[in-house]
Amino acid sequence: MKSHAQVVVIGGGVVGCSVLYHLTRSGWKDVVLVERDELTSGSTWHAAGGMHTINSDPNVSKLQDYTIGLYKEIEEISGQSCGVHITGGVMLAGSQERMDWLRNVHARGRYLGMDTELISAEEAQRRFPLMDRRYFVGALYDPVEGHLDPAGVTHAYAKSARIGGAEIYRHTRVTALSPRADGTWDVITEKGDIHAEHVVNAGGLWAREVGRMVGLELPLLAMEHQYLITEDMPEVMESEKEVLHAVDFEGEIYMRQERNGMLMGTYEKAGVAWSERETPWDFGHELLPEDVDRIAPSLEVGFRHFPAFERAGIKQIINGPFTFAPDGNPLVGPVRGVSNFWVACGVMAGFSQGGGVGLALSNWMINGDPGFDVWAMDVARYGDWTTPAWTNAKVRENYSRRFQITFPNEELKAGRPLRTTPIHDRLKDTNAVFGAAYGLEHALWFAPEGTEPAEEVTFRRSNAFGPVANECRAVREAVGLIEISTFAKYEVTGPNAEGWLSRVLANRIPRQGRMLLSPMLNHAGRLIGDFTVAKASPERFYIFGSGIAEEYHLRWFEAHLPGSGISLRSLAAEWSGVSIAGPNARELLSRITEEDVSRQAFPFLAFREMCAGGVRAKVARITFTGDLGFEIWVRTDFQRTLYDAVVEAGADLGLRHFGARALNSLRLEKSFGTWAREFRPIYGPFEARLDRFVDLEKNDFIGRDGAMKERHEGPKRRLVTLVVDDDGVDVMGDEPVWRNGEVIGWVTSGGYAHHANKSVALAYVPAVNANVTEAGAFEVEILGNRRPATLAPAPLFDPAGARMRG
Numbered sequence: 001m002k003s004h005a006q007v008v009v010i011g012g013g014v015v016g017c018s019v020l021y022h023l024t025r026s027g028w029k030d031v032v033l034v035e036r037d038e039l040t041s042g043s044t045w046h047a048a049g050g051m052h053t054i055n056s057d058p059n060v061s062k063l064q065d066y067t068i069g070l071y072k073e074i075e076e077i078s079g080q081s082c083g084v085h086i087t088g089g090v091m092l093a094g095s096q097e098r099m100d101w102l103r104n105v106h107a108r109g110r111y112l113g114m115d116t117e118l119i120s121a122e123e124a125q126r127r128f129p130l131m132d133r134r135y136f137v138g139a140l141y142d143p144v145e146g147h148l149d150p151a152g153v154t155h156a157y158a159k160s161a162r163i164g165g166a167e168i169y170r171h172t173r174v175t176a177l178s179p180r181a182d183g184t185w186d187v188i189t190e191k192g193d194i195h196a197e198h199v200v201n202a203g204g205l206w207a208r209e210v211g212r213m214v215g216l217e218l219p220l221l222a223m224e225h226q227y228l229i230t231e232d233m234p235e236v237m238e239s240e241k242e243v244l245h246a247v248d249f250e251g252e253i254y255m256r257q258e259r260n261g262m263l264m265g266t267y268e269k270a271g272v273a274w275s276e277r278e279t280p281w282d283f284g285h286e287l288l289p290e291d292v293d294r295i296a297p298s299l300e301v302g303f304r305h306f307p308a309f310e311r312a313g314i315k316q317i318i319n320g321p322f323t324f325a326p327d328g329n330p331l332v333g334p335v336r337g338v339s340n341f342w343v344a345c346g347v348m349a350g351f352s353q354g355g356g357v358g359l360a361l362s363n364w365m366i367n368g369d370p371g372f373d374v375w376a377m378d379v380a381r382y383g384d385w386t387t388p389a390w391t392n393a394k395v396r397e398n399y400s401r402r403f404q405i406t407f408p409n410e411e412l413k414a415g416r417p418l419r420t421t422p423i424h425d426r427l428k429d430t431n432a433v434f435g436a437a438y439g440l441e442h443a444l445w446f447a448p449e450g451t452e453p454a455e456e457v458t459f460r461r462s463n464a465f466g467p468v469a470n471e472c473r474a475v476r477e478a479v480g481l482i483e484i485s486t487f488a489k490y491e492v493t494g495p496n497a498e499g500w501l502s503r504v505l506a507n508r509i510p511r512q513g514r515m516l517l518s519p520m521l522n523h524a525g526r527l528i529g530d531f532t533v534a535k536a537s538p539e540r541f542y543i544f545g546s547g548i549a550e551e552y553h554l555r556w557f558e559a560h561l562p563g564s565g566i567s568l569r570s571l572a573a574e575w576s577g578v579s580i581a582g583p584n585a586r587e588l589l590s591r592i593t594e595e596d597v598s599r600q601a602f603p604f605l606a607f608r609e610m611c612a613g614g615v616r617a618k619v620a621r622i623t624f625t626g627d628l629g630f631e632i633w634v635r636t637d638f639q640r641t642l643y644d645a646v647v648e649a650g651a652d653l654g655l656r657h658f659g660a661r662a663l664n665s666l667r668l669e670k671s672f673g674t675w676a677r678e679f680r681p682i683y684g685p686f687e688a689r690l691d692r693f694v695d696l697e698k699n700d701f702i703g704r705d706g707a708m709k710e711r712h713e714g715p716k717r718r719l720v721t722l723v724v725d726d727d728g729v730d731v732m733g734d735e736p737v738w739r740n741g742e743v744i745g746w747v748t749s750g751g752y753a754h755h756a757n758k759s760v761a762l763a764y765v766p767a768v769n770a771n772v773t774e775a776g777a778f779e780v781e782i783l784g785n786r787r788p789a790t791l792a793p794a795p796l797f798d799p800a801g802a803r804m805r806g
């Protein structure tokens, strides 16, 4: 065994072997994989081997497509068959709502280059004769679905990696990880130690335990999962072609051919967690006891929908555990605060996603960047606020909803409330309908007095539509109050603070008492953040950004901090805030402070410390509504006092609460982009129309070369605002944009802009189309309908910004 290696990958399941292969493929040869037992000894060996490209996140879909395409390559290199059968598959809809969902999947597939097809129930039955079409209304056909041999795939990765120079040590358990001062690791194994520059946790069923070796509690939990294999079925044996894959959402069942019979698996409602606290190290190639009662409800539906199954006997039932993150997507990437420690775990669909995970992680390790948009599976989407109890609740919820529709306006309930602010009860008393962002409860909208604060879940406009319109009206005509504690906020202090900020951010740093907007770019000049920066004093700055990206941004900030002269900390728990916006906002602020907040004394983008509502506050003359407004930040223990003062002072000014839904509506009519929708690492700042917030002349900030190149060559695509000629349905995001019969772009977000009274979609289109303003020049495909759309050359509300600056 080697005593030193550049990388030690822990875990020889499909994911670890894929990571190992991708490292060698990119030229890192001094890499080893350490496996406790034989390769495939975790959840990999008993997988059903199904694979598909469809995922709710388009970027994950791309990686799934990549994974499936990779099998040919590793078969050729290794000579090891992966046993791939591309049969094609049908996803069967038993309701119109599910059909809407499939229409969305199909529409999104268009710009991903996927070749899916919407078909009738009759056509589905022709292609998949085992079904009884009376139970279905239609289906989506995907030609790139099939199944494979899980062990074959894992060994093909492993052999290919060995050919590329990697070494694999089986029957060698890693028992501890010991960090060295220089950020490298001593990997302690049963058979000796390896000094490694990097460690990858691909521990699958034991990823939690490997995480604990470095003091991490990763949000992971294993669930039991059962599938059955039937005896030979005449319908299968008589079929000329291999039987298609099929998913029946109503029955919560997936199916595929297995030799002369069929395999049927189910994600049952009453899922059972496995080894909730600790996975035993001696768990080997074992199956868990079968529990037919648990899957009986699904089988009952299955036998009705697919009568041939009822006639066939059951040959075998497999029950095995595999791990999930709270949202069902993988956990990939470097872990903040633990140097050279990488994770590739929580991969619940290893045979669809394993290749993409290996590629993204190896890129990240070698080039410092995953090379794709991996936000949906970045480990940093969770912060230190997750707990095993919360993870447990969320994973169970996710498992039980695997085949259930999650509507775009749906807020899942498990594990809530987890994080609340001091005014949570006040908002509750005002009939708030809550959502959770990054674990923090916040008001989405306020239901009318006397009605139940609940939102119907739908692809169409919900019961929130009317109340949200009223909230928007209050902001545009009087004054609105919204809690803003969901924003991330950071304090940066010290003699090197300004120099450092100027190096990590793309805009210049504001003068004292002022604020500026600034994008943050990665080394390639792509967008990894958008912030407001306030200079409170020569050596004290505050940064405000997206709340859901806090861990993601802290990881980047901390990795780029100089050794001394600067201190950075998150104010997430320490600060809470409210914002007031609308024509009466200034009058309201003047009623709760002694300070002069007149236009001259407190202009747009001013930042001041003052007493407001009887408490010490930091007040910023800015709001995301695009209106006259202020953000008022206080220490969390003062938030309630501040809130009460604002509510009292605003009573005769038409003050009304507004929530995140109204804020979204208001920012749409200002064409303001937002993180994870319009702003993601696949876009450059000029594409995202952040041109005026990038100062290419100021200094050699991170990403400047890439940004210079983008400006010099001209952005390839541009963010545009489209006004959709809607028929009562608004975009949700990820819809294709058509022009002259071709898909040319995609929607990032949208909805109804209530004040402008228009349905709006923000979208990326090729730069050549970004100035086409003729009416109906574009179409946006919403739930299968192509609706005419017209490009708005300027924001729909206050294009000159007079209100905001007024």
Ligand SMILES: Cc1cc2nc3c(=O)[nH]c(=O)nc-3n(C[C@H](O)[C@H](O)[C@H](O)COP(=O)(O)OP(=O)(O)OC[C@H]3O[C@@H](n4cnc5c(N)ncnc54)[C@H](O)[C@@H]3O)c2cc1C
Pocket: 010, 011, 012, 013, 014, 015, 016, 034, 035, 036, 037, 038, 039, 040, 041, 042, 043, 044, 045, 046, 047, 048, 049, 050, 051, 172, 173, 174, 175, 202, 203, 204, 205, 206, 207, 210, 225, 226, 227, 318, 319, 320, 321, 322, 344, 345, 346, 347, 348, 349, 350, 351, 352, 353
């Ligand atoms: C019943 C069932 C059906 C499934 N069907 C499908 C399907 O159809 N399609 C699909 O894509 N996925 C399916 N899956 C999920 C699939 O099995 C997983 O996505 C995949 O196996 C995850 O692989 P992994 O490499 O992350 O983890 P694992 O397979 O668990 O591998 C982790 C490895 O790490 C090793 N290890 C852990 N800790 C240490 C240590 N300290 N030292 C050394 N070695 C260590 C373990 O021994 C193990 O071999 C199914 C799972 C189950 C249970």
